[in-house]
Structure formats: C-alpha cells, structure tokens
Amino acid sequence: MRINEAKQRSAQSFEERLADELARGGALVASSGTVLRHLLANDDYLLFSEEVVARIRGMLTHVARQLLFAEAEGAESVDRADYAQQRQGVLAGQLAQHETLLRHVHALAFESLLITRLAQRHDIDGVVVPLLENCAAAPDDELAGLAMTALAAQARFLQQQKRMELPLSELPGEMFHQAVLTLEEHGDSASAARAASGLRDQFEEGETRFALLAKLVMSMQGAPSDWLSIEKSGLSLFVTLLAIDGGYDRDDVLLACSETQTMRLQLMLRAADMHANDIAAQLRLIHGDSDDDTQIGMLTPDHCRDLLAALAREQNSS
Structure with a gap:
C-alpha cells in the first residue's frame, strides 16, 4: 500500500514538474513570436545584426565582471577571477533588465559598427578627423590639450569595442549608479555594499x-x-555636436542614424538649420544608397523642432 502511495506521489510530482516545464516552454515560444515578428519586420540589419547583439552581450558581461571583481575584493576572496566567472552570467542578465542601460550599450555597439562602415566605405577615420586636428593645433593650449585627451579617449573606445569591453569608468553617471545599485541589490550584502562604496568614490x-x-x-x-558634417567631425563628434545643438540625448541621435530612423535624423539635422542637399549628403554617407530626397527642406527648422518635441512627449507618456 505504501509503495503505491509513493508511486502516486512520485507521478504527481512528475506531472507538476512537467506542467511547470510546459508552461515555461509555452511562454518562451509565445514571447519568441513577438521577437521574431519584430526582427522579420525590421530591415535594419546593422542595428540588429548578430555582431551588435554579440557586442551588447560582451559589454554587459564585462560590466558585470568588473562589479563582481570589486565585490570579491570586498569579500576578500582568494580567487577573484573564479568568483566573478561563477556569477557574471546571472548579473549580466540582471543588468540587461534596466532599459536605459541596455539601450545605451546598444547605442555604443551601433556607434562602433557605423564607424567601421564609414571607414571602409568612405575612408573616414574613427579617431583622427579634421575637427580634432584643428582643435589640437589651436593656439589655445587648453583647447589643444582637451582635443588630444578626447582623441586618446576615442582611440581607447574603438579598442575596447574590438574586445567587447565597457569599463565602468566610461558609463554615464546615471547608468554607472544603476549598475552599482544592481550589484547591491543582487550581490552578497556586506561585500557588495563595500564594493559599491569604493566604486562610487572612484567614479x-x-x-x-x-x-x-x-x-x-x-x-x-x-x-x-x-x-555638423561627418567628413569634418567623424561620427562620434557628429552625434555629439547634433545632440548638444538640439538638446537631445546622445543615444537618441546615434540610434536615429539607423536605416529605420532616417526621418527622425532628417528632422534633427533640419532643426539645426542644415540645408536639404547637405542632409541628403549625410544620409548617403551613413546609408550608402540613400535617396536624394530633399523634401525635408520644405519644413522650417522651428517646425522640425516642434515635431521632435511632440514626438518626445508622446514617447515619454507611453
């Protein structure tokens, strides 16, 4: 009798596990349909390419690894590399739950691939560009020194992108604190708190x-x-110039350079008082076979700014 009861409990336990697995599998299939529909409907292969996804994953893992090395130091772990290795996948997944951080990492991956494409197609260097050269040669020592420091930072960025790395010290403040807070929330409480304090002090x-x-x-x-010209400033300074001129988020400008966001980029450029023919020239550099559509010139810069502001309000409210 007891044997039958044990078998019954075992069968029931198996059925519960089976139902749980089926439910999880069904949810995965259901969600994958949404992802697949998005990818199939999106012709922007560079923005969602395998290389971009690989770089995003690599950068998030690198951020997680740095956080865990700091936690391992706080825990006085003997083998910090092993400590980080055992935990970095989980922490990287938790970091990816933060939309602003994930979007920023996506923008960085896209930026580096666009720089590579511009170099290959148009021989536009990702580091040494006329704007930086002019500033570095300026009689103003402060400006010249700043240009050389920026040039070195840009060179480091491209090297880091090749290794799929993202130093914590290069994160914007909001995202740095978001990453450190994630460690505090999910790490070992005492050592994570010590690590977070030290990281914040150094940032x-x-x-x-x-x-x-x-x-x-x-x-x-x-x-x-x-x-405001990619030939003069290179891509990284181009998006920085446009972001500052229009008061936009730099990541927004970068992602507006994708093939599916050309109208947004045109509005941003026209809002900066760029002529329609010059806008078309910039689009050709970025996308290669872009049409010479100059209809954007029919809109005034003020009207473009109003349209972009309305679009931003709509996105913020959704």
Whole structure:
C-alpha cells in the first residue's frame, strides 16, 4: 500500500514538474513570436545584426565582471577571477533588465559598427578627423590639450569595442549608479555594499569619453552646427555636436542614424538649420544608397523642432 502511495506521489510530482516545464516552454515560444515578428519586420540589419547583439552581450558581461571583481575584493576572496566567472552570467542578465542601460550599450555597439562602415566605405577615420586636428593645433593650449585627451579617449573606445569591453569608468553617471545599485541589490550584502562604496568614490563622470567630447564641443568657437558634417567631425563628434545643438540625448541621435530612423535624423539635422542637399549628403554617407530626397527642406527648422518635441512627449507618456 505504501509503495503505491509513493508511486502516486512520485507521478504527481512528475506531472507538476512537467506542467511547470510546459508552461515555461509555452511562454518562451509565445514571447519568441513577438521577437521574431519584430526582427522579420525590421530591415535594419546593422542595428540588429548578430555582431551588435554579440557586442551588447560582451559589454554587459564585462560590466558585470568588473562589479563582481570589486565585490570579491570586498569579500576578500582568494580567487577573484573564479568568483566573478561563477556569477557574471546571472548579473549580466540582471543588468540587461534596466532599459536605459541596455539601450545605451546598444547605442555604443551601433556607434562602433557605423564607424567601421564609414571607414571602409568612405575612408573616414574613427579617431583622427579634421575637427580634432584643428582643435589640437589651436593656439589655445587648453583647447589643444582637451582635443588630444578626447582623441586618446576615442582611440581607447574603438579598442575596447574590438574586445567587447565597457569599463565602468566610461558609463554615464546615471547608468554607472544603476549598475552599482544592481550589484547591491543582487550581490552578497556586506561585500557588495563595500564594493559599491569604493566604486562610487572612484567614479569621475567628467573623465568619460562622452564628457570629454562634450567639453570639446562647448570649448570650440562658433556654433556646434558649423562643424555638423561627418567628413569634418567623424561620427562620434557628429552625434555629439547634433545632440548638444538640439538638446537631445546622445543615444537618441546615434540610434536615429539607423536605416529605420532616417526621418527622425532628417528632422534633427533640419532643426539645426542644415540645408536639404547637405542632409541628403549625410544620409548617403551613413546609408550608402540613400535617396536624394530633399523634401525635408520644405519644413522650417522651428517646425522640425516642434515635431521632435511632440514626438518626445508622446514617447515619454507611453
């Protein structure tokens, strides 16, 4: 009798596990349909390419690994590499749950691939560009020094992208604190708290590549739009110039350079008072076979700014 009861309990337990597995599998299949529909409907292969996805995964893992090395130090772990290795996959997944951080990492991956494509197709260097050369040769020692520092930061960024790395010290402040908070929430409480405190003490947002590029733009004579040309400024400074000139988020400008967001980029450029023919020329550089559509010139810069502001309000409310 007891044997039959044991068998019955075992069968019931198996059925419960089976139902659980089937439910999880069904949810996965259901969600994969949404993802597949998005990918099949999206012709922007560069923005969602395998290489972009690989870089996103690599950068998130690198961020997680740095956080865990700091936690391992706080825990006085003998083998910090093993400590991080055992936990980095889980923490990287938790970091990916933060939309702003994930979007930023996506923008960085896209930026580096666009730089590579511009170099291959149009021989536009990702580091040494006319704008930086002019600033580095300026009689103003402060501006020249800032240009050289920004040039070095840009060179490091491209090397880091090749290794799929993202140093914690290069994260914008909001995302740095988001990453550290994730460690505090999911790590070992005592050692994670010590690690978080140390990381925050060391962080200097003003030394990030973004901050250096922004300082350089603000230190230049004339309006940012005077240098609003990929041939003159290279992609990284181009998006920084446009972001500062229009008051946009830099990641928004980067992602507007994708094939599916050309109208948004045209609006941003026209809002900066760029002529329609010049806008078409920039689109050809980015996308290669872009049509010479100059209809954007029918809109005034003020109207474009209003349209972009309305679009931003709509996105923020959704």
